Amino acid sequence: MKQKNHLAEPLSDSLNLWLLQDLVGYHLQQAEIASYRKFIKIFTEHKLTPRQCAVLILIGENPGISQIDIGTVLGMDRATTMSVVDLLQDRHLLLRRRSTTDRRKHALYLTKKCAAQLESLKKKAVKHDKHITSGLTEKEIEQLKKMLIKIQQATS
């Protein structure tokens, strides 16, 4: 996305955006895209998407977590979770072991290499979040989170 942002100038005058501008869904997606791109930039050296990073942090905080639980927390179905876990395993960032308590499940662990980076990942994730919310007060941030959770609940 190297192209310049024209939004400031000729566009808004001549284009009719009334419907889109009114839709929360539109602004939700625009904010998400902006957040995603900023995340990619901040994690350039780690080459991680928000999804991939969330999976690693989840495993770091919950060693032995199963794929199904990761999918549930991050809103992915089993096949999608598989592809993300496969990708991170291929990059030697996580390990699969058979669960000892339920042999249907895989217990997931970070590799030493990744575990050593965990704190750095967390710090960058927080940094990213502070950046995207830099225009909001603490109070607004709390309200925003509650509203986003309500949207998720209304829709599931």
Next chain:
Amino acid sequence: MKQKNHLAEPLSDSLNLWLLQDLVGYHLQQAEIASYRKFIKIFTEHKLTPRQCAVLILIGENPGISQIDIGTVLGMDRATTMSVVDLLQDRHLLLRRRSTTDRRKHALYLTKKCAAQLESLKKKAVKHDKHITSGLTEKEIEQLKKMLIKIQQATS
């Protein structure tokens, strides 16, 4: 995504989500995913994603709009815009014509078939938006939109 949502039960107790729960970015993505899936459901018979629908509505409200302007409004680069426009053209929902004023540009128009559906698309888009915001008051919705715009601005 036919699997059941386990979030209510065993998970939350045992899993440590403190970092993710604190991140606006996490809730933003979760809300966006939920909104996306609901949209796909509502538009099952039209087989349209939010993106594709937004492009059609934009063209419907701004006949002759160029690809570059669509990309700017919807946060897509030229290549991504191309792929969406190609797809909608292949489905006979829009037409490309050379712009008369600037022959580098293509002027985009809805086909008759699609123009006839435009009002229905708009109604469904509004219906979708009412659904995802059903847990919020009018005042909250306005606040939410402003905050989402601020996130987008902070990040661009």
Next chain:
DNA sequence: TATTGTTATACTCTATAACTATA
């Protein structure tokens, strides 16, 4: 029977780079 992981498949979205034409 239900759940978890797996595999296969297909489509959409995103991103980069290089090319053509037009301004």
Next chain:
DNA sequence: TATAGTTATAGAGTATAACAATA
């Protein structure tokens, strides 16, 4: 020189369906 569109390519995310192993 810059812009708009195009093409090629690659990777990531999403979704469905079917299968095996395990509960």
